[in-house]
Amino acid sequence: MEFLLHHFFELTISGLALGSIYALVALGYTLVYGVLQLINFAHSEVFMYGTFAVAWVFVFIGGKESSSSGLMAALPTLLLALVVAMLVSGGVALALERIAYRSLMKRNAPKLIALISAIGASFALSEAMGLRDKFAGWFGLDDNLANYVSKPRDIYTLPVTVNPHGLFTLGDYRVTDVDVLVIVSALLMMVGLDQFIRRTRFGRGIRAVAQDPESAMLMGVNSTRVVQLTFFVGGLMAGAAATLYMLNIGFTRQDAGFLLGVKAFTAAVMGGIGNLRGALLGGLVLGVAENWGAAVLGTGWHDVVAFVLLILILLFRPSGLLGDALGKARA
Amino acid sequence: MLLEVKGLSVNYGHIEAIRDISFGVAEGTITTLIGANGAGKTTTLKTLSGLRKVREGKVTFDGKDITDLSPERRVKLGISQSPEGRGCFPAMTVRENLDMGAYVRSDRKSAAYAQDLDRVYELFPRLKEREKQAAGSMSGGEQQMLAIGRALMARPKLILLDEPSMGLAPKLIQQIFSIITEINQQGTTVLLVEQNAAQALKRSHEAHILETGEIVRSGSGKELAGDPAVKAAYLGGDV
Ligand SMILES: Nc1ncnc2c1ncn2[C@@H]1O[C@H](COP(=O)(O)OP(=O)(O)OP(=O)(O)O)[C@@H](O)[C@H]1O
Ligand SMILES: [Mg+2]
Numbered sequence: 301m302e303f304l305l306h307h308f309f310e311l312t313i314s315g316l317a318l319g320s321i322y323a324l325v326a327l328g329y330t331l332v333y334g335v336l337q338l339i340n341f342a343h344s345e346v347f348m349y350g351t352f353a354v355a356w357v358f359v360f361i362g363g364k365e366s367s368s369s370g371l372m373a374a375l376p377t378l379l380l381a382l383v384v385a386m387l388v389s390g391g392v393a394l395a396l397e398r399i400a401y402r403s404l405m406k407r408n409a410p411k412l413i414a415l416i417s418a419i420g421a422s423f424a425l426s427e428a429m430g431l432r433d434k435f436a437g438w439f440g441l442d443d444n445l446a447n448y449v450s451k452p453r454d455i456y457t458l459p460v461t462v463n464p465h466g467l468f469t470l471g472d473y474r475v476t477d478v479d480v481l482v483i484v485s486a487l488l489m490m491v492g493l494d495q496f497i498r499r500t501r502f503g504r505g506i507r508a509v510a511q512d513p514e515s516a517m518l519m520g521v522n523s524t525r526v527v528q529l530t531f532f533v534g535g536l537m538a539g540a541a542a543t544l545y546m547l548n549i550g551f552t553r554q555d556a557g558f559l560l561g562v563k564a565f566t567a568a569v570m571g572g573i574g575n576l577r578g579a580l581l582g583g584l585v586l587g588v589a590e591n592w593g594a595a596v597l598g599t600g601w602h603d604v605v606a607f608v609l610l611i612l613i614l615l616f617r618p619s620g621l622l623g624d625a626l627g628k629a630r631a
Numbered sequence: 632m633l634l635e636v637k638g639l640s641v642n643y644g645h646i647e648a649i650r651d652i653s654f655g656v657a658e659g660t661i662t663t664l665i666g667a668n669g670a671g672k673t674t675t676l677k678t679l680s681g682l683r684k685v686r687e688g689k690v691t692f693d694g695k696d697i698t699d700l701s702p703e704r705r706v707k708l709g710i711s712q713s714p715e716g717r718g719c720f721p722a723m724t725v726r727e728n729l730d731m732g733a734y735v736r737s738d739r740k741s742a743a744y745a746q747d748l749d750r751v752y753e754l755f756p757r758l759k760e761r762e763k764q765a766a767g768s769m770s771g772g773e774q775q776m777l778a779i780g781r782a783l784m785a786r787p788k789l790i791l792l793d794e795p796s797m798g799l800a801p802k803l804i805q806q807i808f809s810i811i812t813e814i815n816q817q818g819t820t821v822l823l824v825e826q827n828a829a830q831a832l833k834r835s836h837e838a839h840i841l842e843t844g845e846i847v848r849s850g851s852g853k854e855l856a857g858d859p860a861v862k863a864a865y866l867g868g869d870v
Pocket of ligand 1: 667671673
């Protein structure tokens with residue numbers, strides 16, 4: 301408890317930073333759920349591909365040699381990485397929709413079947429990334445392929461270490477430029493998305509399909525296009541999250557999406573799945589609560605806190621903090 | 632004929648919902664389909680809007696074969712629908728619902744658009760009053776007005792109305808029917824599906840009776856309204 305009080309601002313700020321990353325990933329779950337009532341289990345992999353895209357951009361620009369730099373010096377590469385990661389994640393999400401979902405939806409398969417398909421896609425994507433360096437010399441594998449699958453793989457580190465630089469003091473914590481960048485850019489993304497959904501014609505189309513798919517089609521909304529767009533936008537947000545994650549954490553692995561995906565999904569449910577603003581709130585609450593909980597109970601309790609909190613919130617508010625689906629969100 | 636349906640059959644799995652039906656809707660008319668529950672009226676309208684797959688047959692609209700067109704293309708060609716059960720978007724405001732009706736239009740900033748909106752508000756002043764209210768919190772009658780107004784916002788040549796009087800108080804039914812006549816007189820062709828056969832027949836130029844997926848009788852509204860068999864089956868005896 302004392303530790304929490306002494307480090308209150310530090311814990312809160314870093315919790316908000318982590319929470320904004322959860323929130324960005326949570327948007328992908330919530331968007332797809334809002335439109336299709338489907339849990340896109342493979343969304344964690346959409347995020348994970350983004351983290352690799354970020355690392356690759358840094359390697360491509362500056363080589364594998366590890367170095368360190370300030371945020372300002374790294375900013376151009378970071379921006380490029382952001383764009384590439386968003387496109388990669390968006391592309392993976394689109395491919396997922398096409399391969400794992402569309403034909404099932406066309407045939408009116410039960411949602412449970414689509415969920416299984418998503419779980420399969422999640423494993424396939426993760427293993428494909430784990431085997432990335434083996435693909436190059438497929439026939440040159442020095443062992444049976446089976447010996448590579450499902451084994452823990454090396455972590456992939458961002459070659460550039462970004463050193464945070466203190467900006468201003470809050471209590472006894474120096475808030476850094478990285479903290480500010482992560483939180484502010486995540487918030488901007490979300491405000492942008494919120495406005496896109498509320499104000500644009502496509503956004504209206506997405507909400508219409510979420511509220512009444514048949515009526516939406518009667519209005520001339522192309523529902524296939526809307527579903528694609530939903531996956532793509534969720535992917536873009538996951539790519540942005542991946543960039544901020546790499547900036548914050550600095551390394552990734554083919555299974556990096558798993559725990560983060562579970563947390564983000566938790567955030568989405570906590571905030572009220574299908575509700576965009578709920579995803580934001582859920583993410584931030586989760587990130588901060590984890591940090592506070594870990595400070596009080598010890599770091600080992602970090603993840604436990606998240607799920608206990610989820611259960612508590614759902615006990616008292618079964619439809620999440622803000623409740624209501626995307627469809628029902630008031631304009 | 633603005634719309635021509637030839638030998639249309641539609642299935643749900645192995646169940647034949649409509650079987651080899653043919654009819655036409657002449658430009659400028661009100662044409663009505665009446666029939667008992669489960670006769671296939673809604674299926675017919677959904678098929679015309681492109682929501683159901685045609686198993687056999689052909690649909691021509693304005694001289695074009697539209698049998699396999701997407702719903703989107705059909706709205707663009709000028710077919711819009713107010714579906715059974717209204718299908719308003721509950722969390723959108725009245726105004727947003729009306730804008731959804733014009734989803735395929737690209738002239739949302741134009742004077743023509745503003746005019747169409749005014750016309751809907753003139754037909755249904757209640758909608759104007761409730762412009763900012765969420766559709767889900769409106770009464771059934773108000774939602775029915777919204778669904779019709781929304782369909783009009785697409786500027787259709789042909790408007791499909793699926794049981795617009797369902798669940799409404801008698802006074803409101805009268806009002807809805809006179810508005811349908813007004814819409815028709817303003818130049819929109821109407822294909823109406825109704826349980827309220829007496830009212831519908833009185834106001835329609837042409838009518839077809841659908842029984843378990845087949846058209847069993849066709850004629851002018853007056854003709855059918857005067858037919859003893861029709862009276863017995865659909866008009867509850869003497870009307
Ligand atoms: N989605 C569906 N799946 C399976 N069968 C359906 C479906 N929709 C309709 N049917 C069947 O098709 C037949 C025609 O239904 P339809 O809804 O077209 O009737 P209707 O004339 O509109 O009836 P009502 O007056 O009750 O609205 C019915 O036997 C119905 O059970
Ligand atoms: Mg019906």
